[in-house]
Each structure stands twice: as structure tokens, then as C-alpha cells.
Amino acid sequence: MFTLYDYLPSGNGYKVRLVLRQLELPFRYIEIDILRGESRSSGFLSRNPNGKIPTLEYAPGAFLSESNAIMYYLAIDSHLMPSDRLHQAQVMQWLFFEQYSHEPYIAVSRFLLTHGELDDEKRAVLMQKKPGGEAALRVMNQHLEDRQYFVAEQYTIADIGLYAYTHVAAEGGFDLAHWPAIQAWLERVARQPLHCRITDQF
Template identity: 55%
Template structure:
């Protein structure tokens, strides 16, 4: 399978990390979003929404949206619970990631890392901080009670939230006040098959 992505993107990293943990072989096809690669007609023919990551299956079909790709790759593995309630909890955390976490932590990181924190974006960057910390506080409350977001074992919910949380400092978020999150980050990084962001 081919994975179209940007090495600095947390959403793309989710897929690389899970594939490494599952020992799946994906062919990486680099996409430069700042150069406009996702707006090229060739790419839009693959994903009309013009976003990465994008997974190309062996049969030529395409699957977009990072959390949907995680579900596809994790099907039948320990990373996706079969218990009905736990499966719903995975989705709960993934919706949380998309609506309460990423819009603040990932966007602040994008403004700083990709755009270089220009003056005309500083107010937007600073406005992301309070809501980003509220999302981190929600995670902290869970992670002081259980080693992983769903309980005793890691799931793709952890992958979804690990991607941008472990680089939250690049968006101005200091994690020193979140011991539960920091311990969780260390547990993820210690998993067999772990791959750091940016590694091939």
C-alpha cells in the first residue's frame, strides 16, 4: 500500500506509527503541502478533499482521513477492541481528538512550525492556548487513572492523540504540569516497534 503524506504532519505520523507497531509495510510518497502538492489536479483526482494522509490500497482504492485509516489498518488486531463499549470509547476519544484537541494544539503547532509564527498569526496562535490546555486537562484526568486512554492496553485512540500531544511543545504547550500525560507518552515510546516522527 502507498501512503501519501508529509513527514512533519501529526495526522500522517499516526499512520506511520501504527504501521510500524503492526509491522505493516507502507510505501511512503512525500507530499509538500506548503508547495501546493495537495492542490494539484493529479492529487485531487485521488482525494478531492485535497488533504493528507491518503492511503492507496493494493487494489487501487483510496482512503482518506487519518482516523478512518487507523481503523482500516487496525481491523483484526489488538489495537482495535472488539468489545462494543470499548470500541465506542475509541471513537469517543478520536472525535475528541478531532474536535477538542487538534483544532488548538495542532493548529498552534502549524502556525509556529510551518508558518514560522508570523506577526499576523500571533493573535490566532495565542488564542489557541487556553482551549489546548483544556483538552490536555481532559486527557490528564483519564491518564492519571489508567495507563492508556481506554484502560490497561493501548488502542488506536492512543495513537490518534499521541501524534500531536507528543509534539505539543512545538505549539507552545508546556507539558510539565501534566504528569499523567508525560508518563503515557513514555509508555507509548517504549512500545515494541515504536517509530519516532520523522524516522524512515
């Protein structure tokens, strides 16, 4: 059975939880409290030297990290991944977009606004993050204006990867009312069979 080292509020962790659940793969859940430094402990660093959750123990003593790589591993031969190479590459394109052009703005803003006091330094960082987050949402909304899902008109790990932090973008100070195509897509994703919420316990 898989063991997932994770932190419940993490959107990156949520991606993996959603895939495990929608593929009906049983797993053991171990909470790593990143606020208390547990992802930097020597015990955890022996599992992932980069010190980040989620990390999947896919076999006893063998670990895989990076949320989008874990989703790839779990989903590659499933209905959550297209079977042809071009569509697979398009899924990867959106997952790399998520990690480079979306997560560092929207997820980081959400973290700053939901953890600890808001001081001037944090406010300055939030101001810097705003244009990048809006740019990512603009690219997504434009793509979704004439599509149901990101790739191949089917629900894939590209949708899960982008859903994770987009559906809680308001917690990072981003107003999704500006982006109707994103809102309609969020509802489609939330209606998928076996969907669960980011805060659902395991």
C-alpha cells in the same frame, strides 16, 4: 501493498505510519509537500477530493482518507483495537475528541510556530488557540490520572491518535510539565514495541 501519501512532519500522517509499522504492514511512502501546494494539485485531488494527507491507497486506484479512519481500517482486527463494541466506541470517542477538541488547537499552533515567520496575525491566532489546547490537555490528564492507557487498559489506536500531536505539543507552545499523567503516558507509548519517531524516514 499499501501506498501512503503523506507529509513527514504531519502528526496525522504519523498516526498511520505508526500503525503500519506496529502491525508490520509493508507500504510504499510517497511524500506530498503540502507547503508547495502538492495536496491541492489535480493529481492529488483525484485521490482525495478533500485535498488532505494522509491518504492511503489500499488497493490499486482505491483510496481512504482521514487519519483516524485509516487507523480504524488497518487496526480493527488487530491487538491495537479492543474486540468488544463498547470499548471500540470508547476508542472512537477519543479519536473524535482528538480531531475536534485537540488537533485544531495544538496541531494548528505547532504548524504556525514551525512554518514561516511569526507575525502579529499569527500571534493573535496562537492566543486564540491557547485556551482550547489547554482544555484538551486538562481532559486528557484527568482521564490518565488513574489509567495506563485511554481505553480498556490496553494500548490502542486511541493512544496513537492522541500521542501524535501531544508528544510534540511543546512545538506548539504548550508546556507538558503541567500535566504529569500525560507525561507518564507519553513514556509508556514511546516504549511500545516497534515504536518509531515522527521524523523517521521510510
